[in-house]
Amino acid sequence: MKRKTLNKAVQYSGIGLHKGEGIKMNLVPAETGGIVFKRVDLEAGKNIILLNLENTFDLTRGTNLKNEFGAAIYTIEHFLSALYILEITDLVIELDGNELPIGDGSASIFLKVIESVGIKELEENVDEIVIKEPLSLTLGDKHIVALPFDGYKITYTIKFDHTFLKSQMLEVILNKESYKNEIANARTFGFDYEVDYLKKNNLALGGTLDNAIVVKEDGVLNPDGLRYEDEFVRHKILDLIGDLKVLNRPIKGHIIAIKAGHALDIEFAKLLKNQEEK
Template sequence: MGNKRKTIMKEVKYEGIGLHKGQNIKLRLLPAESKSGIIFRRVDVEKDNEIELKLENVFNPTRGTNIINKKGVAVYTIEHFLSALYVYGITDIFVEIDGNEMPIGDGSAFPFIELVDIAGIKEYNEDAEVIEILEPVYIAEEDKYIVGLPHGDYKITYAVNYNHSYLKSQLVEFEINKETFKNDIARARTFGFDYELEYLKSNNLALGGTLENAIVVTNDGVLNPEGLRFEDEFVRHKVLDLVGDLKILNKTIKGHIIAIKAGHALDMKFAKKLSNIIGGDTK
């Protein structure tokens, strides 16, 4: 991955259901000048409708990564989209949507990968900022951990462990680059447990969730008739989420990140730690 700032070559559009509200969302991606950053624009809101992608705009990262501006205009569930932006090195883009959450697609990052492929990449002369982990960084909460170690490129090791009859423990390790991401990570879908569904629906969440855009785990398998895309699809999706969540810093990461049972909330705390300790240095 080159370390120049990048945007897309041309405007592209996508349309799909939002996971939590179940509404049809129209998405439009537009090129942006170098150093514009990543700007989400809610076209269904008349004024104060821009939300900048930055750490201080993140709120309530329990079931997804969401950002909000000072006027209370928000965009929910952006992590799958951000993971695609990360692996293409896109630092500058306008993201227009006509609702408060990103389309969920098939529950993976692959629809966004395809969209960026159609849009093409434009490279600027300016260098992209880099966060290079030069000494160990870690955060822990109960039995959840994220550790960052020095490494020449970007590597993620991820372990999950559920107290569940079907989904127990899984471990993967990947070098994070465009090819590996497209082939081994991007198609891994979001997942939930059958016993969570009633709670989510009763709280007006996952209203757009179907077997077309999420894996539903039962006591002895999955409800999805086509089964899994990878034997360890669950932990691969957690890697996808982590790549997307750390894109909140909008910097190239150099380091080996080891995550154990982490999630969006811990990812954001780790992002803050990276930002504080490294100070967002450019290399």
């Protein structure tokens, strides 16, 4: 695959999920250098955060990056998911805060913003990560398995001990069309009993029913309901695609995830990287 960037710079502003503050995001084309986050609100020289495995940290409620100076950027997985499917490998993301705008809680706004200016193909190639033999990773009751496959397929199962949200499973062969139709619009979600805890710990301060699904005992609080009956597992697939984008390379294989999550996703990315380096 050829490396790709944007045709020209484009801006987007929105609310950050956890701090609840307005964030301005400026996407700047780059010919080389990979995916680079630049905190324009911080001191020059210490404000550059590269997308790589070594910079990931604090994976409890999202995928986050920080550099050696402590500059951090939070909740990048939805944006990375859109970058993966649009094959963007080189880009500078200028931000005036420490997290990305949440949009409507899905990846759809990032697709629209990027496609509004178009994509530019670069000269250099980027090699695929090819799953050549079975790989697996387990942490408690969370599992990820990868198998050889001619394409990129994800099978995901979620299971919750909840009166409304129990088990869901979905399998999708990923391409731009299937992603846009089946995955991109699926929103992040949480449970009503978590809201007070999150607010008290200065998290989800920007969370509303306009940018997240809130699950209650017998349904969801969102007045318009769900976009898909199985929107929850679709969003988990969206997250997984974004988390594995930390490798910034296309993936060829069948990934099977059971109750995974950000921390296991990133550990699995390390496993994929180690397989490539052998």
